[in-house]
Amino acid sequence: MSKFIALTKVLLRAGTGSSSNKKNKKQVKGILLGLLLLIAFTPIAIEFGKFLSVAYDGLEGIGQEAVILAFGLSVVCVVIFFFGIFYAMGIFYFSMDVENLLPLPFKPWHIMGAKFAVVLIYEYLTELIFFMPTLIAYGMKSSAGVLYYTYGVVIFLLLPIVPLVLASIINMVIMRFTNIAKNKDRFRLIGGIIAMCSGIGLNIYVQRFTQDINQSQITEMFAEGNNSLVALVTKIFPSTNIAVNSLINSVNSQGFINLILFIIITVAALILFILLGEALYFKGVMGVSETTSKRKVLSNQELTKNTTQNSSLKVYLLKELKLLFRTPVYFMNCVLMNFLWPIFILVPLFVQKGDTGQIGEITKLLKQGNGTGIAIAIFFCFIVFASCSNGISCTSISREGENLFILKYIPMKYKEQLMAKVLSAVVLGMVGMVMISILGVALLKMPLDLVLLMIIVGTLGILFTSYIGIFIDLNFPKLHWDTEQRAVKQNLNVLLSMAICLAIAGVTVFIILKFKLTKWAVVALIVAVYATLDVVLYYLLGTKGAKMLRKIES
C-alpha cells in the first residue's frame, strides 16, 4: 500500500511540473490563465444554475424533480466514461514513464492503481463542471439538510470510479490482444478506434433503448409522479440510480441503505479492476514502445523517390502532419477528435426509428429563404467549435516538449515555422469540414451553392481558431511533460482556446440572429470580419509571434 501511495504522489507531482525555473513569472501566468478560464466559465455556470432552478420548479409540479439529479449524474458518468477511454489509454499504455516503472519492483496494481488515482483526480475537475452545479442547485431548491450534502460529498468522490473502471477494462482487454501484433503503433491505433467505437456504440444503444419506450409509457411515468422517471434516465449507468436514491432519500434510512449499496458497488468495481489489472496489465503494456523495423536497404529508385526536394514550409507541414498521425496519443486526441464531431452530431439524428422527422424538418428549413442565413451561421459556429476543440494549433508548441530547441537552431524563419504549424491545423480542420459538407449534401440534400458559401465562411473560421490557438500556446507553452498525453489532454490551452473562440463566434451568431440577417448579409458579415481578423493575426504571427517563440527557453 505504501508503494502505491508513494507512486501516486510522484505521478501527481510530475504532472504539475512544480520544479521549473522562473517560477514567479510562470506562477503569475498560471494564475492569470486560471482567472481567465474562471471568468469565461462563470457566466455559463450561472446560466446553468438558473436553468436548473427553473427546471426544478417545473418538474416539482409533476413530482419528478429528482430527474435533475438523475440527469446530472448520468451525464457526468457518460462524459467520464467516454473521455476515460482516452485517458486510460494514454496514461496506462502510451505514457513514457511506463518503461521506467516496469523495471522497478512494483506489482501491476501498484502502477495501475497509482495511475488510476491520477486520472480520478483529473475527473474530479470534470465533475466540478458537470455535477457540482446540479448537486448544489438541487440541494438549495429542496432545502436539503446536512446529510444530503454529506452524502453528496461521498457520491462526488466515488461517482467517477465505476465509469472509469469500465473504460479501463475495455482498454486492458483491447491492449492485451493488440500487443501480439507486429506493427504495434498501428494496431494500437486500431485498438483505440475500437475502444472509441464501443463508446459510441453504447451511446447509440442507449438512445435506441430510451426510444423503445413509447410515448404513452412515458406519459404514464410522468403521471405517476414520485420521481418515477429517475429509473429511466439512470438506465445508462445502473449505479447512478442508487446514488440518486441515496441523495433524494437522505432524510430517511432508504438513503443510507442506498449509499452503502453504492459504496459496495464502487468497491466491487475497484476489486474487479485490480484483479483484471493483475492479470492483463503487464502483458498488455510490456514492449508498448516497441516498433517494427524492416532493416532493408532502399533501392536506388526508392532512394530517389525519398529524396525529392520540397520547400521548407511544405516539408515542415508534412512533418507536423506525420507526427500527428503517427503518434497514437496525438492521433486519438487531435486527428480523430476532429472527425468525431460530425459523428456525434449526426448519430442522434439517424438512430431515430421510423420516420426521418428531424431530417425532413432540416431539409425543409434549408430550402426556405430565411433559413439559409441561420444555417450558414450555425455551420460557421459548429466549424469554429470543431476546429478549436481538436487542439492541434493550441498544443503545437507544447507538443514539441523538450525538443523545442530544434526550432531554434534550424535555419528557418520562426514565422514560417509557426505558419507551418498553423497550416497543419487548417489542413485537418478543412478535411473535417469537407467531410461534414459531403454528409450534408448526401443526407440533408443541401444545395451546392449553399455548401460552397459554408465552406468559404468555415475556412475563415478555421484560420481564425488556428491563429488564436497558436498565440495561446506561445503564451502558455507546456513543455515539461513526460507523457505525450500531458501535452495535449491535460493542457488548459485547449479549454482556453475553446472559451475564446466560442465567445467570439457566439457574438457573431448572436448578431446574426438578433438582426435576422439574410443569407448574403450573413456571408458578407462573416467574410468581412473574419478575413480582416485573419489578416491581422497573420501579420501579428510574423512579428509578435516570432518574438514570443524566440523568448521561450526550455
Next chain:
Amino acid sequence: MIEIINVNKSYNGKDKAVDNINLTIRDGEIFGFLGPNGAGKTTTIKMVTGILSADSGNITINGIDIEKNGLEAKKQFGFVPDNPDMFLRLKGIEYLNFMADIYDVPSKLRKERIEALANRFEMSNALIDQIQSYSHGMRQKIVIMGALVHEPEVWILDEPMTGLDPKSSYVLKEMMREHANRSKSVFFSTHVLEVAEKICDRVAVINKGKILFCGTLDELRQHFKASGSLEKIFLEMTDNE
C-alpha cells in the same frame, strides 16, 4: 570559424551558467570543449547555435552574428545535440530529407550525400525504419548524418561520441579530422578525456561557467608543469575551483 566574445549567461538572474567567456575556434582545427557535468558546456553550445540568447557579448560563426543575422549564421553550421531522441516517429530517410529541405540541399546532391553517409555509418538498411526503432547509438548516428547532410563549414557537436560503438566512434573521429584538414572547423564538447587527447588540436577547459584554460594539450601539460596523465591534471584543475 567561431568567435565567442565576452559572453555571459545566467539563469534566474543570479546563477551564472557562463561567466564572461572568450573563445576562438579557428579554421582547420578540431577544438575540444572539456569540463565536468554542469560546467556550462551545453549552455555555451546552445548560445552558439542560437537556442539560447546570451545576456551579453557577441558570438559569430564565420563572421556572421548569431543574434543579428540568425538565419544566415545557422546555415553555416551543422549541429548535433546531446540527446538524439528527436523526430522518433519519422523514418530515418524522412528525417534526413527534412533536414536537407530545411538547408536547401538540391535533390541530386542530397541523395549522393545520404548514400555516402549511410554507407560510412552502416545505416543503409535502417533508413526505411522509424527512428523510434533505432538503438541509442543508431539514433546518434542518424542525427549526425542529418547535421552533415548540407556539408556545413562548421561542425558543432555536443557529446557526439556518447552511445557510439567503437567502429562508429572511429569513423566519426576520422571524419572530424578530414573536415579539419579541409581547413574547416570542428567544435565539440566531451568529458571523455581520451577522446580529447587523441584528436583535439586545441582544448578549452570550463568549470562553473569560467574558462580555466585554453590552448594545445602540450601547453596544458606545460602550464601545469605536470607529466602526469591528462586525467590527473583535469581533476586537479576542476577540483581546486
